[in-house]
Amino acid sequence: MTGTGQPINLNLELTDLCNIKCRMCGQAENPKVHNLQANSFMKWDVWKASIDALESYTDEVSLCPHWLGEPCLHPEFDRFVRYAFDNNEGNRLFRHFKLHTNGSLLNDARIETLLDCANRDSMAEDTFRFVHFSxxxxxxxxxxxxxxxxxxxxxxxxxxxxxxxxxxxxxxxxxxxxxxxxxxxxxxxxxxxxxxxxxxxxxxxxxxxxxxxxxxxxxxxxxxxxxxxxxxxxxxxxxxxxxxxxxxxxxxxxxxxxxxxx
Ligand code: SF4
Structure with a gap:
């Protein structure tokens, strides 16, 4: 078991790519961030192993699949997010989840994924906190x-x-x-x-x-x-x-x- 006695904010960034260039963003002028042809996406095995490993944390974990990129660019966004929630019965892996996005890639399938994940009887009602739209x-x-x-x-x-x-x-x-x-x-x-x-x-x-x-x-x-x-x-x-x-x-x-x- 791993623990510090403090709550943990864990950012597991699905991608460091972004599809827009906000003028107030430090990432906006970095050409690497906007090379959408680059295969700069978290691999399934890395995500799965990272999510599974949360079981050994004794501290309260708040999970966010974003740091500097646009998470919905990940071609398997739905599969990744669903996996995390499918395995979080009783909040055994994480206590909270939040999503930051620019909203441009939120298609119907993603919307249903987010609604499904945010409303599970098997975990605390406030597990999925919010979607933050810039x-x-x-x-x-x-x-x-x-x-x-x-x-x-x-x-x-x-x-x-x-x-x-x-x-x-x-x-x-x-x-x-x-x-x-x-x-x-x-x-x-x-x-x-x-x-x-x-x-x-x-x-x-x-x-x-x-x-x-x-x-x-x-x-x-x-x-x-x-x-x-x-x-x-x-x-x-x-x-x-x-x-x-x-x-x-x-x-x-x-x-x-x-x-x-x-
Ligand atoms: S959406 Fe986010 S990551 Fe992309 S340019 Fe705007 S602030 Fe930066």
């Missing part, structure tokens, strides 16, 4: 400006489809986290972004929340995060202005956050 834009034009690929409409379709299928199947998990990193290119779209997702969540009758940084707890949500860049004070200022406009956080005259207005 969206960061509302209109296709701004999406293209930020991500360099014209996938904006497809991403919106896929996220809505996941939520619709979840509701149609009467399920609650996985929660959906729709992220928006505030930057000069998209700041004017923040109210449209919030309105759009509010309308979708409300139409589906789900409880949701707004956060002004990483979500502090699990629920369906929209969140607005500041950009990390060399001129951090400028990014922080812009973030505050947008939050103030949205009414998510107010500012006093000195530009300091005042109490959460939600």
């Amino acid at each position: 969206v960061d834009a509302f209109t296709p034009g701004v999406y293209y400006a930020i991500k360099k690929f014209d996938y904006g409409e497809r991403v919106y379709r896929n996220i809505v489809r996941l939520m619709e299928r979840r509701e149609a199947r009467g399920l609650k998990r996985p929660y959906v986290t729709n992220a928006f990193i505030v930057m000069p290119e998209n700041q004017h779209e923040a109210p449209w972004y919030l309105d759009y997702w509010a309308t979708v969540f409300d139409r589906l009758g789900v409880k949701w929340e707004i956060f002004y940084d990483w979500p502090t707890h699990e629920t369906d949500n929209v969140y607005f995060r500041r950009l990390h860049q060399a001129d951090q004070p400028a990014a922080d200022r812009l973030h505050r202005i947008v939050l103030d406009q949205l009414g998510v956080l107010g500012l006093d005259e000195a530009g300091t956050f005042v109490e959460d207005s939600f």
Whole structure:
């Protein structure tokens, strides 16, 4: 048995490739990351052995199949994720699971895989915590400006489809986290972004929340995060202005956050 007495966040990266080039991503200009012809995918034997080995961990494991690439690029994404959940009865291998994705490759089969895995009677109800979508834009034009690929409409379709299928199947998990990193290119779209997702969540009758940084707890949500860049004070200022406009956080005259207005 292996243990440190501390919970473990385990990132088993299915691939280090990515199919888009977010302007705020340190990976975006690395040609290796965008060489989609490269066979840069985790092998089945490595995944299986890694998942099986979790049985010997005494610490609580939180598993994520992503680090820097887009996990849904893996041609066997469904098989890999299903294997992990199929063998996790009673949470014997991992206690939590989360998925970070740009959402562009979430087809119908993947959606059903995620819903199946997130709703197993054989493990704790909160095992599959959330799917985090890096969206960061509302209109296709701004999406293209930020991500360099014209996938904006497809991403919106896929996220809505996941939520619709979840509701149609009467399920609650996985929660959906729709992220928006505030930057000069998209700041004017923040109210449209919030309105759009509010309308979708409300139409589906789900409880949701707004956060002004990483979500502090699990629920369906929209969140607005500041950009990390060399001129951090400028990014922080812009973030505050947008939050103030949205009414998510107010500012006093000195530009300091005042109490959460939600
Ligand atoms: S989707 Fe993720 S890995 Fe790909 S460029 Fe954007 S931030 Fe980077």
